[in-house]
Amino acid sequence: MHVIIDGQRVPVTEGMTILEAAEQVGIHIPRLCYHQSLTPAAICRLCVVEWEGARTLVPACVARVQDGAVIHTESERVRRARRTILELLASTVDLSEAPDLLAYAAELNADLDRFADGARREFPVYDDNPFYIRDYNKCVLCQRCVQACGNDMQFTYALTVSGRGFYSRIDTFYHAPMPETTCVFCGNCVAVCPTGALKEKGPFPSPQSPVLDARPSEP
Amino acid sequence: MAEPVLLRRVGHVDPTRLEDYLAWGGFEALRRALLRRPESIVDEVKASGLVGRGGAAFPTGVKWEAVARESRTPKYVVCNADESEPGTFKDRVLMEGDPFVLVEAMAIAGHAVGAEEGYIYVRGEYIRAYERIKNAVEEATRAGFLGDHILDSDVSFHVHVYRGAGAYVCGEETALFESIEGKRGQPRQKPPFPTTHGLFGRPTVINNVETLANIPPIVLHGPEWFRSLGPEDAPGPKLYSVSGAVNAPGVYEAPMSVTLRELIEEYAGGVRNGGRVQAVLVGGAAGTFLGPKELDVPMSFSGLRKVGAALGSGAVMVIDEQVDMWEVLLRLARFFAHESCGKCYPCQLGTQRQLEIVRRMASGRIRYQDILRLRDIQATMADASICGLGQTAGNAILSGLRVMGLDVS
Numbered sequence: 001m002h003v004i005i006d007g008q009r010v011p012v013t014e015g016m017t018i019l020e021a022a023e024q025v026g027i028h029i030p031r032l033c034y035h036q037s038l039t040p041a042a043i044c045r046l047c048v049v050e051w052e053g054a055r056t057l058v059p060a061c062v063a064r065v066q067d068g069a070v071i072h073t074e075s076e077r078v079r080r081a082r083r084t085i086l087e088l089l090a091s092t093v094d095l096s097e098a099p100d101l102l103a104y105a106a107e108l109n110a111d112l113d114r115f116a117d118g119a120r121r122e123f124p125v126y127d128d129n130p131f132y133i134r135d136y137n138k139c140v141l142c143q144r145c146v147q148a149c150g151n152d153m154q155f156t157y158a159l160t161v162s163g164r165g166f167y168s169r170i171d172t173f174y175h176a177p178m179p180e181t182t183c184v185f186c187g188n189c190v191a192v193c194p195t196g197a198l199k200e201k202g203p204f205p206s207p208q209s210p211v212l213d214a215r216p217s218e219p
Numbered sequence: 220m221a222e223p224v225l226l227r228r229v230g231h232v233d234p235t236r237l238e239d240y241l242a243w244g245g246f247e248a249l250r251r252a253l254l255r256r257p258e259s260i261v262d263e264v265k266a267s268g269l270v271g272r273g274g275a276a277f278p279t280g281v282k283w284e285a286v287a288r289e290s291r292t293p294k295y296v297v298c299n300a301d302e303s304e305p306g307t308f309k310d311r312v313l314m315e316g317d318p319f320v321l322v323e324a325m326a327i328a329g330h331a332v333g334a335e336e337g338y339i340y341v342r343g344e345y346i347r348a349y350e351r352i353k354n355a356v357e358e359a360t361r362a363g364f365l366g367d368h369i370l371d372s373d374v375s376f377h378v379h380v381y382r383g384a385g386a387y388v389c390g391e392e393t394a395l396f397e398s399i400e401g402k403r404g405q406p407r408q409k410p411p412f413p414t415t416h417g418l419f420g421r422p423t424v425i426n427n428v429e430t431l432a433n434i435p436p437i438v439l440h441g442p443e444w445f446r447s448l449g450p451e452d453a454p455g456p457k458l459y460s461v462s463g464a465v466n467a468p469g470v471y472e473a474p475m476s477v478t479l480r481e482l483i484e485e486y487a488g489g490v491r492n493g494g495r496v497q498a499v500l501v502g503g504a505a506g507t508f509l510g511p512k513e514l515d516v517p518m519s520f521s522g523l524r525k526v527g528a529a530l531g532s533g534a535v536m537v538i539d540e541q542v543d544m545w546e547v548l549l550r551l552a553r554f555f556a557h558e559s560c561g562k563c564y565p566c567q568l569g570t571q572r573q574l575e576i577v578r579r580m581a582s583g584r585i586r587y588q589d590i591l592r593l594r595d596i597q598a599t600m601a602d603a604s605i606c607g608l609g610q611t612a613g614n615a616i617l618s619g620l621r622v623m624g625l626d627v628s
Contacts, residue, residue: 044563046564048603056604081598084599115592118572118575141561161561164561165558166559
């Protein structure tokens with residue numbers, strides 16, 4: 001069994017995803033919500049690739065290989081979708097602490113100010129417990145934290161998605177402060193956050209701590 | 220106009236009375252189906268050429284066959300009655316005017332694919348349809364057309380009626396399953412498809428109301444008869460919801476050889492006040508605008524594809540020259556931004572930016588850059604969104620601009 005990825009013949013096994021198949025031959029497909037320890041949510045759509053014969057692009061993180069499939073990971077159609085998603089994202093939230101995304105954007109020649117005239121998602125920084133802060137101005141809604149808190153790691157279910165559409169947000173149930181939720185402060189959500197929206201405070205304040213630097217300063 | 224098939228009983232029977240339905244030949248198809256092997260019913264639906272009437276036009280018999288072949292049980296038959304596409308009200312007319320036909324069709328489907336449970340997911344705002352359906356299920360159960368050992372056969376089929384809570388996205392089949400399961404109404408990534416992993420992760424047939432309404436006539440009169448009702452590549456009758464600037468808005472049944480012009484001028488009595496067509500939105504908000512020079516297109520799946528449109532749910536919204544198209548486009552853009560569930564990025568972000576750009580253009584500031592941005596947004600949503608909501612959310616906007624003479628190519 002094999003697939004053709006960007007012209008390369010890649011031997012694969014049943015059940016393998018396109019992302020995994022590409023990785024085998026050193027082709028890196030951009031991704032954001034994907035995390036190797038979590039169930040792929042397939043929602044960021046950065047990992048979309050062109051599968052010859054398919055009506056739409058397909059997300060490489062969940063699409064399973066089929067014998068003889070011809071895949072393009074860098075076609076203009078693919079790059080246009082990725083570039084536009086990053087441009088839209090950059091106009092919505094603060095990506096300054098998401099170096100991977102900024103690197104993808106640079107590679108795709110994305111104009112991160114292209115939609116800067118649009119609404120942003122803005123929140124106060126939630127500092128309601130001794131262990132971590134939540135700065136949803138940097139949240140890209142990858143939902144990794146919700147998954148880590150839920151079925152994929154901790155089975156605690158303190159986090160959920162509330163709201164809808166553009167104004168969706170990661171939240172606690174009834175918007176309760178974290179100490180009043182089922183949160184056990186395991187830290188898994190902080191560990192999987194890709195954009196610096198969740199940050200550990202650390203046991204002691206330290207001058208080197210990037211965490212303290214990231215807290216909002218008084219205006 | 221020929222004798223209607225789907226609207227045959229609508230307006231002629233008391234939709235709350237089982238006796239009326241029976242007097243008009245009701246449950247005869249189920250009676251006959253129960254005497255036959257399930258495979259033969261599936262074969263007949265396949266041979267009829269019936270394709271889904273909800274919008275995606277997938278061959279119904281192929282769907283049924285896939286579920287019939289699954290060995291895992293339980294299986295489910297789900298009726299998608301979450302008719303939410305703007306400008307679409309055909310399923311409402313069927314549910315309010317002839318609710319028993321759905322119950323009969325679902326029981327036939329259950330027998331054909333080996334399912335013993337069915338769900339009807341009714342749009343939340345359709346209170347009368349919900350009550351009529353609920354009554355039909357209760358009456359049919361009381362009379363032995365549903366329940367254990369239907370008509371003393373070894374076939375059992377139970378129907379649950381479920382009301383949606385008002386989200387457009389829950390008309391998307393997998394979001395509809397999530398909603399019935401008690402979760403956030405959000406679409407799932409496909410594959411796996413409902414035929415293997417549907418409601419509660421089980422093999423599921425999910426069909427639109429109008430699709431199901433075709434089943435009893437097919438079982439009674441056969442696939443040849445059904446194919447004779449339309450052009451070769453589009454068998455069977457079709458319901459069209461015609462609304463907007465016409466003299467007689469309403470639901471009309473026609474073969475799919477009917478042209479858009481015929482629907483507007485002959486069926487719906489022409490443009491109101493003797494006016495002229497500025498644009499027609501075909502297929503609802505998820506559809507495409509056609510201009511006054513494109514009215515002779517046949518209203519079939521293939522006919523509309525040739526002009527870059529899609530039949531979708533069969534909605535026809537006529538916009539005359541009295542209407543400000545910018546108001547229409549703004550309204551559509553607002554609709555998608557409001558109804559996007561927010562799960563995948565292209566739609567979550569794209570519908571919002573699309574609204575902002577259309578709002579600025581509608582206020583008179585039209586820049587070439589904005590058209591380029593709308594094009595990238597539309598292409599990205601169409602190519603990379605999880606479900607049909609995002610995939611179609613930019614079509615009406617771009618095609619509307621085209622009809623208005625703005626170069627979007």
